[in-house]
Amino acid sequence: MHHRIVIEKIISGGRGLGRLPDGMVVMVDHVLPGERIEVRITREHKGYCEGRPERIVSPAPGRVTPSCPLHGLCGGCDLQHAAYPLQLEIKKQIVHDCLERILGRGSGELVADPIASPKETGYRSRIRLQLDQEGAPGFFQPRSHRLVPAKQCLLVSPDMNRVLADLHHGDLARISAVCREIELLKSPQDGKLFCILSLHGNGDISPAAIRDTISALIPGQVFVRRKKKLQPITPDTDPAVLQQRLTLDSGGSCTLSWSPECFSQINPEQNQQLVKAVCRVAGEVRGCSLLDLYCGIGNFSIPLGLLGARVTGIERSRPSIVWAKKNRTAAGLDQARFLAVDATRGLRDLARNKERFNCILLDPPRQGMGRDISLLPGLGPEKIIYVSCDPATLARDLRILTRDGRFRLTRVLPVDMFPQTHHIESVAVLEKN
Numbered sequence: 001m002h003h004r005i006v007i008e009k010i011i012s013g014g015r016g017l018g019r020l021p022d023g024m025v026v027m028v029d030h031v032l033p034g035e036r037i038e039v040r041i042t043r044e045h046k047g048y049c050e051g052r053p054e055r056i057v058s059p060a061p062g063r064v065t066p067s068c069p070l071h072g073l074c075g076g077c078d079l080q081h082a083a084y085p086l087q088l089e090i091k092k093q094i095v096h097d098c099l100e101r102i103l104g105r106g107s108g109e110l111v112a113d114p115i116a117s118p119k120e121t122g123y124r125s126r127i128r129l130q131l132d133q134e135g136a137p138g139f140f141q142p143r144s145h146r147l148v149p150a151k152q153c154l155l156v157s158p159d160m161n162r163v164l165a166d167l168h169h170g171d172l173a174r175i176s177a178v179c180r181e182i183e184l185l186k187s188p189q190d191g192k193l194f195c196i197l198s199l200h201g202n203g204d205i206s207p208a209a210i211r212d213t214i215s216a217l218i219p220g221q222v223f224v225r226r227k228k229k230l231q232p233i234t235p236d237t238d239p240a241v242l243q244q245r246l247t248l249d250s251g252g253s254c255t256l257s258w259s260p261e262c263f264s265q266i267n268p269e270q271n272q273q274l275v276k277a278v279c280r281v282a283g284e285v286r287g288c289s290l291l292d293l294y295c296g297i298g299n300f301s302i303p304l305g306l307l308g309a310r311v312t313g314i315e316r317s318r319p320s321i322v323w324a325k326k327n328r329t330a331a332g333l334d335q336a337r338f339l340a341v342d343a344t345r346g347l348r349d350l351a352r353n354k355e356r357f358n359c360i361l362l363d364p365p366r367q368g369m370g371r372d373i374s375l376l377p378g379l380g381p382e383k384i385i386y387v388s389c390d391p392a393t394l395a396r397d398l399r400i401l402t403r404d405g406r407f408r409l410t411r412v413l414p415v416d417m418f419p420q421t422h423h424i425e426s427v428a429v430l431e432k433n
């Protein structure tokens, strides 16, 4: 049955929210705020239902025709039907609404206009492809583990798209029994390509057979990942190093290096703006002790160290800490300290040793930090900077941090790391009352 509804807004997760005549909430993909649509109800849940837009009766002024042939089929670019300025407005609204709903009335007013990405397409330096049983590479369909075959992606550069097309035309059936995921990475500084094939089970295929199947299709170095361990399967003529040079408002600069198994931000040009934004909100850090929790390879620690902070970085991934230390040496920051330890354990150790920090920066994975975030005030910071890629877990964690009145949220700066998608990075600043 069809209903005519008006889309009120886009909510966290990227879907449009409208209401049926009886007030029941309907969630719909690929619509925009203010649009009048005809919707077909596809699923009913307790308290809300899901629907498919059958017709856009009155399109929003910012609606555009998506250029990717996979739009709507692939789960990736769910805002591609919105002009870029409208995408930014929608993302600001998503952060605003999450804060108002979870943290409390008025908190949404602290959200600034998002920092736009320098590139709207072709910005990704990492991409993950899935292989189906016949070895055809593709992406997951929206909210599903079914695949849509892909030979190009709007979000990567032409050279990565050439590899995608070659993989699509290559015969990967031989490796699909042991490999279901291929990751392509590009070094921002010199454009070198790397490829990681994730193997599952024991796999009765030799590295040589994998190499024969794949090496003609991939111009860069190839690795297999088995039980989280990376092993190169192509001759390593050069060391496998990715690099990005970062400049600072102060005029200084550094070059960060890392290996393919380390976390890196996927949009290097926007990472440059993110790093500058974090340094700006940190303010004068000369001589301050600063804790960088979930520090990775030192993406924020090294620039903040160059601005004069005495940095301690905490990170669970040992390879990332190895590179953070190398980056420290390359930047001449002998006083910076990096610890390979789980965040919660690291915080407990620091508290036990009665260490104090003027500023704490944290950049956890999507699930946020949860209850353990309440350990931060015990380390004595005047300022806490929370970098998050999920507004809902950010708002939940900010609620824990602010509930006893010791800290107040002063500003939230969205940084658009992921154009064409509903995802948004945010930098939240809290100060001691």
Ligand SMILES: C[S@@+](CC[C@H](N)C(=O)[O-])C[C@H]1O[C@@H](n2cnc3c(N)ncnc32)[C@H](O)[C@@H]1O
Residues within 6 Å of the ligand: 263, 264, 265, 294, 295, 296, 297, 298, 299, 300, 314, 315, 316, 317, 320, 341, 342, 343, 344, 363, 364, 365, 366
């Ligand atoms: C969003 S990334 C941020 C990394 C870094 N700040 C950057 O900008 O590149 C999150 C990092 O947290 C690390 N991580 C995940 N869970 C962790 C935990 N429980 N304790 C410490 N580090 C963790 C991951 O290895 C990853 O490097």
